[in-house]
Amino acid sequence: MELRRVADVDFAGLTRRAFHPSPAAWEDEVLYFLMVDRFSDGRETGCRDNAGRLVDRGGTPLISAGDHGNAVRTEEEATLWRAAGADWVGGNLAGLRSKLGYLRRLGITAVWVSPVLKQVAGRPSYHGYGIQNFLAVDPHFGTAEELRDLVAEAHATGIRVVLDVVLNHAGDVFAYEPDRQPPWMGSAYDVRGFRDAHGQPTLQFGDVPEAWPDGAVWPAELQRLGTFTGKGRIVHWDRYPEYLEGDFVGLKDITLGSGPADAYRPSPALVALTRAYQFWIAFADLDGFRVDTVKHLDPGAARYFASAIHEFAQSIGKERFYLIAEITGDRAFAYRTLDEVGMDAALGIADVQDRLESTAKGLREPREYFDLFRNSLQVGRESHTWFRDKVVTGYDDHDQVRKGDNKARFAADELGDRLTLVALALNATTLGIPCVYYGGEQHFDGRGGDDRYIREAMFGGRFGPFRSRGAHAFDEEHPTYRELARILDVRRRTPALRRGRQYLRPVSVDGVRFELPTARGLLPWSRIFADHEVLVAVNTDPDRAHTAWVTVDDGLHATGDELTCVYSTEKDREGTRVRVERRNGKSVELTVPPAGAVIYESAFLGRMLPVRSEI
Template identity: 25%
Template sequence: MKKLVFILTVFLCSLHSYAAIHVSKVDPPCWYVGMKNPELQLMVYGEGIGDASVSVNYPGVTLSSTVKLESNNYLIVYLNLSKEVKPGKCPITFTQGKKKLVKAYELKARKKKGSDHTGFDASDALYLLMPDRFANGNPDNDIVPNMAESKVDRNDPNARHGGDLAGIEQNLDYFTDLGVTALWFTPVLENNMTGGSYHGYATTDYYKVDPRFGTNEEYRGLIEKSHQRGIKVVMDMIFNHCGVEHPWIKDMPSRDFFNNPDHQNKFVQTSFKLTPHVDPYASKYDFDQMNDGWFVTAMPDLNQKNPHIYKYLVQNSFWWIEYANIDGIRMDTYPYADYDAMSQWMKELNEEYPNYNTVGETWVTEPAYTAWWQKDSKLSAPQNSHLKTVMDFSFYDKMNTAKNEQTETWFKGLDRIYNNFVYDFLYPNPASILTFIENHDTDRFLGEGKNLPMLKQASVMLLTTRRIPQLYYGTEVMMNGTKAQSDGYVRKDFPGGWADDKENALTASGRTTQQNECYNFYKTLLNWRKGNDVIAKGDMVQFMVQNGVYAYARQYNGKTVFVMLNGTDKKTTLPLNFYKETIKESKQGKDILTGKMVQLEEELTMAPRESLVLEL
């Protein structure tokens, strides 16, 4: 009997040794020759692949090292690509005893040089939309078999509603007519989560578009068609965390891939208080909780200090630039990730793509905090984030307070906006700040109301000051809502994006009279702004509030745009000698909002909440 058992054991071991090596995934799925950094990391996943040895036989490619991880189902392979390496299929051989597997890894030619990739800037107007909530162009992908969540329920504000990339593509003419020059989608990558994944911020595959939105090819095709219309596309990325259903959680490569990996026994949540980065008196306890705590239980905190995770994320950002030709990156929860790692990423990205742009979400309403994060800031020296664009939460905060006030000369109403811009001296580059009055994480500017004059006034400032403006989908047709019940109420479906919608705000005939007034206001301002160097490049001169009016000028190459805003609910008259240095000898100005000529005599009377954008 013992002899029989021995024979069977030897036989089974023999079968195992001749079984095929299995590799189920390699990230990135392909790479591009001619990058400045010759190092390429391949993360290989397959049962027992950690036991394999690796060899490479391709001209110009050498094996640098292999790294085994705690899970034997992962193997990290580092290759070196010389400057002479040519596009083609690079054979990579995995060997385990007598078993052998050859994978043909594709090296592709770059479509354009890194310096030819240009990002968004102050000449652009970004339009933020949520793919799940804008339009459903392909109902067949609403439910995808074998994915964790199969629910589509438009009556549930926190469920998936079925919007997709096809819906966006089918409405590109809408964006062209409106006059926006860049689209920012909330994340489009796979969120194979059991619930609440419509927003896209819980990634489960960094190299795959969520099938309920479409395919990688459809994403790339949408970007190409956007470019044909002169519209850029900004990709929303998240380095701070992934989704809890990510394979890295189900089969953890190594515990140090995550901060606080023992989440099942001891969950550590971030404090959401971002000040320890800049606080000279911050305790280590407060810093670590903010930086290393998980965002929520469904979003594990990645450890960017781990060199393999860091390299994986950096390559992923480069890959999407090369593969899909995206025109910029919006990085979610920027201060929650490791500062040194993010700084190095930005440095590498700026070196590879010197004319590119990334905006980081830095949600603190104090200008000094935001300025601390911008590239070349003296406030953070000798540290340097290398982050070109930061988000102006100060403007958002002050504008949403001012909208409920009457403007006075001391910090009420639009005087808050005047004082917001006073602190531009803190920024290395004020023209590279992204500003907004609302986004997918805030109440809608209109709240539950329909105050169109105040919306127009806020939007005039948004689109004419020295900033990069960002609009939120549907504001142009007066979509409103608050987060009092849940985030879903500020992320409603765009009316007309679904075939069975009773209202269709995508067409003039489907909009109400007030919606068309709002839409046409934005259309006029945005199309006038497009290609306007005075707004994109001009200096700014602002005047202290006089008689309830906040005024400022944009000036470039002898041209002047003069903006006047009555921040009160009353008619007001003011002497124009306040603004003589800007108006000079001009006797009139063309209001681009109405097309009418405005006389600039000794004084000017403005209607309640009137906005004037005058070309002198």
């Protein structure tokens, strides 16, 4: 496929077919975020294919404990392993396609795929955020046809595909005069020229048709003068207007338009980029976008993009094409921005990630996490249930901006390694659209402090997990993979765990004095949907079981009613029942294993609980 201009796209031909429909409710979905270069190259053995058959010939073997550290036994080996993590390592779309069964058996229903569009030649931008051609797939990842085939098979498997897209900037497609990365000072710098296929700024800064395919920037509409702000790199990430106009180091900021949000005038570049992404929706039959760096977009630009994308998707039958906005900052800022720009959900809210991690590790009071979903009037909504499809929740990711120079995954320390299932259970069964970061189900640790170390290659290669090489980690017998699959199966079958209101529950050891749970120990909450209460509890103590009386809804239960255990990390408890007693209104006595989780549910009793706007 060769497209040089957006104007060359045959939209009439592309849209003359049936498209995969949107889900009824995105809060029903479970996301899995992966970086294509770091996920799979399709050469693994000792794992299962999409049909569940064992792959037992040739290729990369399954990792064992003895492989941990095999890439860093000497300083020379360690240097090579670290260097490999800063470059392309070989994951591709075909490899991802070969692991759809692994994801589906885990319980994943939507995969969030890192950007796959063509990167600037000669740059190690394996992450995908340094785009040179917005109308082509990077050869490192595969072809446009392989992207389309991946999405088609994912849909047949029961998995939707959300593509990570970049609107704020292009890759390092031109050089300033001289060739450096000057700081933002409020005015434009002189430009030496577009970079050629060898990365050198030898091309004129303007229309350069001779630069095809590896030089300058494409589609050709982006070569016009005025496409880029040209004001240098951001130094102060929260100072206005620097954070809107500056480059992300070498990634070049695009001028998207001007004016207030209600009367925004989109630039030709924004119109072209929006049309390019509409092309990918139609060509590949995508289900949603995760929109990068929304904080750094003019609100009017983000609103224009959201409106145009939603309308185009609806015109081809995708009524709920989902736009997930990456908005760094606190909750109030994120949701105000979300409302202003018209996108569907917010991602990358540092306080959600930080509090979820600390709560799961028993390092802070649980109410600090649960209070993020309270008092929704502060963000202009009448019910905290608004959060159920407006927040994508998680704890690990590929950036971990919140951790500064101390980046590492949840399982990097002993406590995190022992409590990983608690974190995954907390994420899967509380309000929001849960998102698993690849490798979390295999306890990847990401030690090292830098971005590269939290981006291990799941398929092994030169930069495998746990400081290894040559061994993959698609282990469906891993205890955490298996337990998470069981939890997600309960979530799939239980509307209250996907759509219900949420209540942090008081606890009591003696059945008399009740208070909200403290940092370490038994942590319970309820999800209520119509007259159905589901009670979930985790134990943030990795060393001993905890037993306590847990408050349940007084209006939904009568003394003597029973709740049935539908999940426990101690499987023989499943099917057992606990009896409702008159304590603190109504309560049941629960025991949760060390670093474990339990889920109990009530019968449908027909006792309707009034819908309340606050917890």
